[in-house]
Amino acid sequence: MNKKRFILDSAAEGFPELEVPAQFQKDLLNWYHKNARVLPWRSQPSPYRVWISEMMLQQTRVDTVIPYFQRFMEALPDIPALAEVTEDKLLKLWQGLGYYNRALNLKKTAQVLMSQYGGQLPPDREALLALPGIGPYSAGAISSIAFGRAVPAVDGNVLRIMARLLASYEDINQGAHKKKMQAFMEKLVSPEEPGNFNQGLMDLGAGICLPNGQPKCPDCPVQAHCKAYRQELTALIPVKIPKKKRRIEEKTVFVIAWQERYALQKRKSGGLLPNLWEFPNREGHLKPEESRELLKDMGIQAVSITPLAASKHIFSHIEWHMKGFLVTGEVDERGASPFTWVTKEEIQQEYSIPTAFQAYTKSLEEE
DNA sequence: AATTCGGGGGG
DNA sequence: CCCCCAGAATT
Numbered sequence: 360m361n362k363k364r365f366i367l368d369s370a371a372e373g374f375p376e377l378e379v380p381a382q383f384q385k386d387l388l389n390w391y392h393k394n395a396r397v398l399p400w401r402s403q404p405s406p407y408r409v410w411i412s413e414m415m416l417q418q419t420r421v422d423t424v425i426p427y428f429q430r431f432m433e434a435l436p437d438i439p440a441l442a443e444v445t446e447d448k449l450l451k452l453w454q455g456l457g458y459y460n461r462a463l464n465l466k467k468t469a470q471v472l473m474s475q476y477g478g479q480l481p482p483d484r485e486a487l488l489a490l491p492g493i494g495p496y497s498a499g500a501i502s503s504i505a506f507g508r509a510v511p512a513v514d515g516n517v518l519r520i521m522a523r524l525l526a527s528y529e530d531i532n533q534g535a536h537k538k539k540m541q542a543f544m545e546k547l548v549s550p551e552e553p554g555n556f557n558q559g560l561m562d563l564g565a566g567i568c569l570p571n572g573q574p575k576c577p578d579c580p581v582q583a584h585c586k587a588y589r590q591e592l593t594a595l596i597p598v599k600i601p602k603k604k605r606r607i608e609e610k611t612v613f614v615i616a617w618q619e620r621y622a623l624q625k626r627k628s629g630g631l632l633p634n635l636w637e638f639p640n641r642e643g644h645l646k647p648e649e650s651r652e653l654l655k656d657m658g659i660q661a662v663s664i665t666p667l668a669a670s671k672h673i674f675s676h677i678e679w680h681m682k683g684f685l686v687t688g689e690v691d692e693r694g695a696s697p698f699t700w701v702t703k704e705e706i707q708q709e710y711s712i713p714t715a716f717q718a719y720t721k722s723l724e725e726e
Numbered sequence: 727a728a729t730t731c732g733g734g735g736g737g
Numbered sequence: 738c739c740c741c742c743a744g745a746a747t748t
Contacts, residue, residue, distance in 0.1 A: 416743040423734065423742090457732025460746080494745045514743045534727065561743050570741060571737075602740095603729090631731070674732060714733065 374525050374543055383584045384549040384556060390580030391559030394566075396421070399428055401558075406480040407438055409505040413497045414461050421565065427456050438478050442469035450635060450711035459633055464492030482506035495541065504554035511544030512557040513537065516564025522597035523568060526586035531597045570597075605678050611645040612638050612683040614667065614719050615659060615698070617690055621723065622659075622698035623710060631677070636710045638719055639698060644682050654686060658696040661688040670718035683719050 377383050395401070398421065400412035411431060415424040431452050435441045441449075444466060453462035468490045472478055480501065481487060487498040499512035511517070518531040521540055529536045549556035567575050572594035576582055587593045615622040615638075623636045641653065647664045654661050667683035690696050701710060703723050712720055 413743065418731095418742055418744055419733080420735070420742055455733075457734090458744085460731070461744095464745085492745070496744055500743065512743075515741080516743070558743085565743085573737090633731090672733090676730065 377584055380547055383581055386581050387559045388552055388555055391555055396562055406505040409501055410480055413500050414465055414492055438469050438472050442473045454711040455714050461492055467491040484510050503557050509548055509550045509553045511548045513541050513544055516561050519570060519597050520560055520564055520568045523587035523593055524585050526590055526592055528598050530600050532599050605676055607678045607680055609644050610640050610679055610681045612640045612681050612719050613686050614638055614722055615686040620700040620702055623701055624698055632713045636712050638716055650684055658691045659688050661686050663687045667722050672715035679715055
């Protein structure tokens with residue numbers, strides 16, 4: 360738990376200073392006041408809404424988040440509702456958004472808030488930092504946006520923007536660099552409008568100071584402060600180390616139909632896609648004969664085993680190369696199989712199945 | 727410090 | 738194909 364505290368250490372060395380930080384703040388804020396994106400969580404920035412939005416926005420684009428945020432707020436409008444929601448309903452609301460531990464951590468935190476904080480989010484960054492799913496960025500974002508505290512929120516946008524402003528060649532993904540930038544931003548954040556300052560940097564990163572050497576410098580409100588622009592280095596900065604390649608996993612997926620119902624199983628709580636539902640599957644590409652034997656061991660007497668289309672799903676670090684079979688059959692006795700038997704409608708409305716299985720959930724619609 | 731966590735949008 | 742995205746937790 361103490362690891363998270365690094366953001367409070369102050370060690371801003373190794374960067375040149377911005378020449379006129381007060382003017383930088385003013386230029387950024389003036390631009391933000393005129394050009395801020397209109398977003399659902401900005402219209403009514405209660406701590407709860409800010410918190411949920413920040414959790415959804417971790418490594419996730421604004422346009423992706425918006426419909427999820429709207430649905431989430433209708434279903435779970437406040438902290439007490441979130442603290443009591445069933446896990447399956449919560450995961451259904453999160454279905455397709457990815458990084459599912461974010462959702463599980465939301466409920467954990469809501470329960471902590473109910474039992475220890477009177478059902479409210481704490482305004483202090485340190486207290487926020489101790490809550491599940493809230494790290495250095497999110498703690499700063501919530502504390503500044505929802506509570507007006509003068510703390511920075513260092514995300515990927517800030518790292519990119521500041522690397523260019525300072526013409527820094529450091530690898531912005533290194534932990535040591537993030538720590539230095541955090542300390543640097545502690546001093547640069549606007550004491551008067553910290554929330555607008557932090558959100559201004561995000562909007563600047565999203566619309567102007569774009570990655571991949573494609574910044575729109577002519578439109579930039581802080582161009583006068585940017586060393587990379589003056590030195591024509593915006594195509595070279597920021598510097599990032601290349602990421603390692605994905606590993607490939609082969610899988611065989613079984614869509615098993617019996618009495619208008621389909622077999623699902625629940626994934627384990629740790630690791631990939633925790634607690635979500637999936638079609639029964641095995642590692643490797645099995646042949647129909649091997650599949651028949653396997654199914655028999657699970658209490659399924661297969662009547663027919665017909666191939667479904669192969670499909671590929673790409674995670675950040677894994678590729679699933681899947682082949683599927685549609686299985687019709689007889690179950691030895693009710694409850695003998697290890698599966699949960701559900702209707703199409705239940706799958707659609709209640710069970711959270713990861714996008715990776717989309718090709719096979721779709722195959723149901725054609726039955 | 728490196729790896730593990732999803733999924734989609736755009737070059 | 739590749740990149741990146743309002744990162745956090747774990748090892």
